[in-house]
Amino acid sequence: VIRAGVRKNRLIRVQDHQVLGAGGEFTVRVFTPPAAGPLPAMVYFHGGGWVICNIESHDSLCKQLAAQSGCVFVSVDYRLAPEHKAPAAADDCVAAVGWVLDHAAEIGGDPTRVAVGGDSAGGHLAALVALHYGGRLCQQVLVYPATDMRMGQESHRENAQGYLLTADSMKWFIGHYLDGSGVSAADPSISPAFATDTALALIASVALLVVLGIAPTVLLTKDATRSNVLARVRSAAKSLTSGGLFVLSYSGHGGQVDDASGEESDKLDETWCLYDGQLIDDELYLELGKFAK
Secondary structure, eight states, rough: EEEEEEOOSTEEEEEEEEEEEEHHHHHHHEESSOOOOOOEEEEEOOOOOOSOOOOOTTTTHHHHHHHHHHOOEEEEEOTTTTSSSSTTHHHHHHHHHHHHHHGGGTTTTTHHHHHHETTHHHHHHHHHHHHHGGGGEEEEEEEEEOOOTTTHHHHHHHHHSSSSSSSSHHHHHHHHHHHSSSTTTTOOOOOOGGOOOHHHHOOEEEEEEEEOOOOOOHHHOOOOOOHHHHHHHHHHHHHHSSOOOOOEEESTOOOBEEEETTGGGGGOOOOEETTTTTOOOHHHHHHHHHHHH
């Protein structure tokens, strides 16, 4: 079932498709730029703590990203808590990426250049999907992802207040998603922080990672004590990507990026900003397209 419509937004073609998942049909929205294909495809999962937001809240963002990057963007309207407990959201995201891999040619995409990304809860879902599909995906773009649903890292305690999204708020969101689900917060199927080294070695490389309140130079050199999952992600990415890992540190959830560091950090000419999960700098759009390509 397809509901297609063309909207005048930088000549982006917008189409809604229905995908069959474990819980029934759900919508994916495809944003296709006016360029000769096949194009790299980015499957994007919106943030909102697994409870709020949807493809409408991130519609403008995905249009802008598709227009600026030259990539096909696919936004996923996954099921939300508390009506749908874990792992409902992750199951829908896995199904959505499977649909994109199978139907890439139909939407102008290249099945060999499919990436996943998302902000906040969406970054968490992107990491889980990357673990599921392993080498079938080419990149991950993780914008302040939740990776330890136990909230057991030192960074959770150090940054519990003062960054808009507080530790208490995180507990509220996680509770709505996990409580009564029967899924343990320490289960690797819900917390990518606890994925095995073998699984991490097989995943698509992390091209962009946005983190909170951690100096990127520290993260990239000696961060094993502060957040072991970020150190492990960095290690996996370093071994898999030849293009370098970009790491941005930001001052608050949906706030301004403070610094950037990575093997190609000399290419970053200005500060990049985020507002309410929206990446709003044109240079970032262009770089994001390069990651997927």
